[in-house]
Amino acid sequence: MKKSAFFGTIAAATFAAGFAAAGTLEDVQAAGELKCGVSTGLAGFALADANGVWDGFDVAVCRAVAAAVLGDGNAVKFVPTTGKTRFTALASGEVDVLARNTTWTFSRDVDLKFEFAGVNYYDGQGFMAPKALGVTSAKDLDGATVCIQTGTTTELNLADFFRSNNISYEPVPIETNAEAQAQYLAGACDVYTTDASGLASTRATFEAPDDHIVLPEIVSKEPLGPLVRHGDNNWGDIVRWTLNALITAEELGVTSANIAEHSANAGKNPEVNRLLGTEGDLGGMLGLDKAWASRAIAVNGNYGEIFEKNIGVNTPIGIARGLNASWTDGGLIYSAPFR
Amino acid sequence: MVDLSFVRKDIVPQRAAPLSEAGIVGWFRKNMFSDIPNTILTIIVLYFIISVLSSILPWVFSPTWYSGSLTECRSILAELGRDGHGGGGACWGVIRERWLQLLFGFYPSELYWRPILAFFLLGLALAPVLFEGASRKLLYLTAVYPFLCFWLIWGGSIWFPITVFAGFIIAYVGFVYVNKIAGSLSGVIASIVLPLIWWLFIVSPLSTMLFSILPIGSEAIDSDRLGGFMLAVLIGVTGIALSLPIGILLALGRQSDLPILKGVCVCFIEFIRGVPLITLLFVASTLLNIFLPPGSNFDLILRVMIMVTLFASAYMAEVVRGGLAALPKGQYEAADSLGLDYWKAQRLIIMPQALKISIPGIVSTFIGLFKDTTLVSIIGLLDPLGLSTNIRADMAWNGILWELYGFVGFIFFIFCFSMSRYSMYLERRLATGH
Numbered sequence: 001m002k003k004s005a006f007f008g009t010i011a012a013a014t015f016a017a018g019f020a021a022a023g024t025l026e027d028v029q030a031a032g033e034l035k036c037g038v039s040t041g042l043a044g045f046a047l048a049d050a051n052g053v054w055d056g057f058d059v060a061v062c063r064a065v066a067a068a069v070l071g072d073g074n075a076v077k078f079v080p081t082t083g084k085t086r087f088t089a090l091a092s093g094e095v096d097v098l099a100r101n102t103t104w105t106f107s108r109d110v111d112l113k114f115e116f117a118g119v120n121y122y123d124g125q126g127f128m129a130p131k132a133l134g135v136t137s138a139k140d141l142d143g144a145t146v147c148i149q150t151g152t153t154t155e156l157n158l159a160d161f162f163r164s165n166n167i168s169y170e171p172v173p174i175e176t177n178a179e180a181q182a183q184y185l186a187g188a189c190d191v192y193t194t195d196a197s198g199l200a201s202t203r204a205t206f207e208a209p210d211d212h213i214v215l216p217e218i219v220s221k222e223p224l225g226p227l228v229r230h231g232d233n234n235w236g237d238i239v240r241w242t243l244n245a246l247i248t249a250e251e252l253g254v255t256s257a258n259i260a261e262h263s264a265n266a267g268k269n270p271e272v273n274r275l276l277g278t279e280g281d282l283g284g285m286l287g288l289d290k291a292w293a294s295r296a297i298a299v300n301g302n303y304g305e306i307f308e309k310n311i312g313v314n315t316p317i318g319i320a321r322g323l324n325a326s327w328t329d330g331g332l333i334y335s336a337p338f339r
Numbered sequence: 340m341v342d343l344s345f346v347r348k349d350i351v352p353q354r355a356a357p358l359s360e361a362g363i364v365g366w367f368r369k370n371m372f373s374d375i376p377n378t379i380l381t382i383i384v385l386y387f388i389i390s391v392l393s394s395i396l397p398w399v400f401s402p403t404w405y406s407g408s409l410t411e412c413r414s415i416l417a418e419l420g421r422d423g424h425g426g427g428g429a430c431w432g433v434i435r436e437r438w439l440q441l442l443f444g445f446y447p448s449e450l451y452w453r454p455i456l457a458f459f460l461l462g463l464a465l466a467p468v469l470f471e472g473a474s475r476k477l478l479y480l481t482a483v484y485p486f487l488c489f490w491l492i493w494g495g496s497i498w499f500p501i502t503v504f505a506g507f508i509i510a511y512v513g514f515v516y517v518n519k520i521a522g523s524l525s526g527v528i529a530s531i532v533l534p535l536i537w538w539l540f541i542v543s544p545l546s547t548m549l550f551s552i553l554p555i556g557s558e559a560i561d562s563d564r565l566g567g568f569m570l571a572v573l574i575g576v577t578g579i580a581l582s583l584p585i586g587i588l589l590a591l592g593r594q595s596d597l598p599i600l601k602g603v604c605v606c607f608i609e610f611i612r613g614v615p616l617i618t619l620l621f622v623a624s625t626l627l628n629i630f631l632p633p634g635s636n637f638d639l640i641l642r643v644m645i646m647v648t649l650f651a652s653a654y655m656a657e658v659v660r661g662g663l664a665a666l667p668k669g670q671y672e673a674a675d676s677l678g679l680d681y682w683k684a685q686r687l688i689i690m691p692q693a694l695k696i697s698i699p700g701i702v703s704t705f706i707g708l709f710k711d712t713t714l715v716s717i718i719g720l721l722d723p724l725g726l727s728t729n730i731r732a733d734m735a736w737n738g739i740l741w742e743l744y745g746f747v748g749f750i751f752f753i754f755c756f757s758m759s760r761y762s763m764y765l766e767r768r769l770a771t772g773h
Binding site for chain 1: 413440625
């Protein structure tokens with residue numbers, strides 16, 4: 001392509017900028033598509049299939065928001081972001097919402113000026129070791145060589161854990177998860193450490209997964225969730241309450257199977273009615289229509305269904321609900337009430 | 340006594356060289372086993388080659404083409420009594436399922452003919468530039484090819500590339516007319532300013548208007564659907580095609596007697612050469628977003644192409660400058676003594692010789708540039724390496740490493756090796772000898 005297209009684009013950009021509205025919601029509705037930042041590829045969370053259709057646990061959040069705002073779960077432009085580009089992509093407006101298993105931390109929330117819409121997955125850093133090594137606890141790992149991805153919070157967590165337990169380790173720095181898998185299998189390190197969800201999916205790909213054990217210690221808190229820019233509270237509310245709608249739907253037993261029936265007529269449960277817009281007008285307060293939540297849930301089902309479909313025990317990744325069970329089942333997934 | 344002396348009347352027919360000296364055997368004797376140290380070295384090297392091949396070949400030739408997942412591959416290999424996926428055999432099912440994706444990214448499959456046609460036309464458009472024998476008429480295709488390619492790949496209104504192309508005609512017409520009226524410097528300025536005004540302020544409304552009158556166009560494809568080798572080739576070809584002319588201008592500017600021009604060129608070249616490409620790519624992907632007005636939509640692939648072109652131009656400028664420096668001073672003086680002006684001297688005497696000297700350097704820069712396109716995976720573009728991460732995110736193929744990298748490496752090798760062979764052909768063709 002020629003330079004001329006560059007000038008043309010700059011010109012177009014200059015004109016477009018003049019019409020840009022203040023609110024993200026208006027921008028998204030004007031564009032007719034939601035720009036959603038996702039990972040370039042993370043098993044179970046964000047991946048494109050052979051036809052280029054994106055799917056995954058994080059992708060489902062994007063689709064739910066798109067369905068709530070635009071009425072179409074496919075009206076999403078997925079922008080693959082890497083760990084290095086994700087925050088500038090969000091800050092500069094290249095994406096409207098970032099759902100790229102990003103840990104909610106103080107500095108990201110406050111210093112980088114983002115707003116986390118909630119938590120869709122409670123993760124934590126764990127360890128995996130071959131059974132042949134004979135360890136049953138991370139505290140037995142004195143002197144072990146540890147494969148670790150550089151430049152992530154896992155590196156700091158690892159140092160903290162070993163120092164506070166007064167044991168030594170030798171880090172083997174690795175750039176990507178794929179490389180780490182290969183190094184670990186080749187025996188370049190005794191232990192591989194990363195988020196527990198990553199360990200589960202990595203272990204599932206091994207030729208003999210039963211020869212490897214995920215140690216019981218979880219050494220960090222990694223609440224992952226979608227985030228938006230500071231400064232547009234209405235848009236933040238939309239993403240937060242879309243996520244809450246998915247969570248509440250599971251709690252109230254609204255599934256993709258029965259949502260049509262529930263949405264058609266007001267039922268006995270007033271909270272279901274408020275959620276699905278058959279009673280009251282919660283959607284209007286968000287600047288959306290009454291059926292917003294109903295559409296968001298209809299795309300991929302409620303939180304539990306999304307979990308089971310993408311990363312649950314019946315998938316190759318096989319993660320149990322654990323901390324991510326609904327609070328009614330003893331987990332941490334909890335939504336503020338729809339009222 | 341009979342004289343028994345023997346005089347041969349006819350020439351003995353030539354016989355073939357003895358078997359030990361001719362053919363393969365002779366070649367081996369002469370080159371491989373000529374003396375004891377050579378023989379020992381040959382045996383050692385042969386041993387290494389055989390041991391490497393014997394471990395790689397069974398891995399490569401593994402009957403897993405039709406497998407649908409890594410697990411399936413493993414069961415196929417286990418049935419054959421092989422070692423398992425790591426050493427026992429490759430899992431080529433992933434290539435069968437995803438090779439189109441590795442070539443075209445997420446481009447809609449029913450429109451694959453568009454990039455294929457663009458690639459085929461690229462060959463035609465390059466032919467008159469690369470090979471002497473090709474018809475000169477193809478040069479017209481070369482001139483419109485960039486716009487045609489843009490339209491084929493991105494689609495949309497046909498009027499946009501046409502109006503942009505018109506900018507070049509305006510530049511040419513402006514140069515010719517103003518040159519006649521007000522002299523050559525004004526001509527040059529007009530040829531820069533007029534098309535800029537055209538591109539910045541007229542192209543966009545005009546093409547929209549023309550489209551509303553005559554809606555000719557094809558289905559528009561978003562940049563985020565481009566990926567795989569198509570993306571690498573697009574970025575590489577753009578960089579290669581634009582960096583050579585820009586690099587030549589920069590090299591000339593650096594040798595110029597005009598201090599400001601020289602200063603600008605030196606600063607540009609040294610700045611770009613002093614910064615790693617990945618830094619420029621980060622600037623393209625993150626910083627530019629912050630500088631541009633919010634809500635503007637300046638395509639990421641376009642930004643990357645510009646950065647890659649700038650980067651390659653700076654290196655190209657230095658390669659060409661090397662060629663210029665290698666020319667004897669007498670050539671410049673000869674050009675002057677013939678009364679040629681600066682541009683004529685460059686075009687007819689200096690550049691043909693300087694570029695010929697720089698061919699190996701130029702082609703190395705091209706090859707380096709083409710391989711550097713894989714760096715875009717770091718800023719989240721799905722080039723072949725970025726796609727391989729994405730393919731691994733599919734649990735069916737998670738854990739597959741060498742097959743994907745091997746395939747990507749093989750295709751890159753084909754491209755780069757052809758470029759290098761072409762440069763050798765060009766050197767032979769242009770060899771004039773002394």
